[in-house]
Amino acid sequence: MVALTHTPPSAERLRAVDEFLAEAWADQVSHDDRLRDLAVRVRFDRGVAHVTGEVPDGTHLRLVRDRLGRLAGVFGVWCRVRVAGREPVVVDLGCGGTKQYPGNLGLDIFPAPGVDAVADLSGSLPLADDSVDVLFAVHILEHLIDFLPLVDECHRVLRPGGVLHVMSPWWGHVNAVADPTHVRLLDVQTVKGICVQRPPGTPRWYPLHAGSDGASIFADLTPLPPDAPGPTPAHLARFFA
Structure with missing residues (x-):
């Protein structure tokens, strides 16, 4: 039997990774003028970034998705965000x-x-x-x-x-x-x-x-x-x- 080496992380490690990601995102926002004033909320759950809130246009939403996706440990960026006041x-x-x-x-x-x-x-x-x-x-x-x-x-x-x-x-x-x-x-x-x-x-x-x-x-x-x-x-x- 061939052993599979790609094993999932434990629940404890996933919680620690979520804490790291929350800190990393807060640091990213604090250093990026494009992100600082956006009315979005980001919650990390087992490596998935859940994004809610509102942005002025689609360019800003794409920016948020891209910046979140570049954080090490993020597996997906799931969004339900209003764009220019319109519910998605x-x-x-x-x-x-x-x-x-x-x-x-x-x-x-x-x-x-x-x-x-x-x-x-x-x-x-x-x-x-x-x-x-x-x-x-x-x-x-x-x-x-x-x-x-x-x-x-x-x-x-x-x-x-x-x-x-x-x-x-x-x-x-x-x-x-x-x-x-x-x-x-x-x-x-x-x-x-x-x-x-x-x-x-x-x-x-x-x-x-x-x-x-x-x-x-x-x-x-x-x-x-x-x-x-x-x-x-x-x-x-x-x-x-």
Whole structure:
């Protein structure tokens, strides 16, 4: 048997990392005039930065995401932020009874408390083109034999600058195989494949962030227009082998 060396950190270490990240972000804000006066709140939970509040425009939100994503130990940057006073349209895919933020629109194949619309995620999403700011696909992709049609649908419904947040079990952790409803195994390299290894003419993605804590993989992806330049090799090297 081959031993897996990528083991998840303990709960105690994750709490310590969250404390470090909170201190590092406070220090970053204190030294960056662009961040200091922004009305955003950042909470770290097991290495994921949860951002709420308001910014004047999309450029400031992209700045916050980028600066947070550069902190060592951050696995994802999850946002529900008002831009210029407008509430974001945030959709939880396959939410069941649990949404990532209260007020999100919840879609699931089964009716349940918290599910706002019943939808088969293996088909078309009941959402208009360019109508959503943030999509959460938390523990969803591993349940679909072919998840690329859903990823393509996410690309269709996201507004320019929107973000798809992905979280799934890492293939080498027991959680990936312990649930018999999991039909796909995923790795951070799977995210690279979604972004740079698909055929010409298919929807294109730019990875804002990607990583793994040894139990789960995380990815924050934003849609690219057909004629936009893709990620540079230097940017990809931040996340992928």
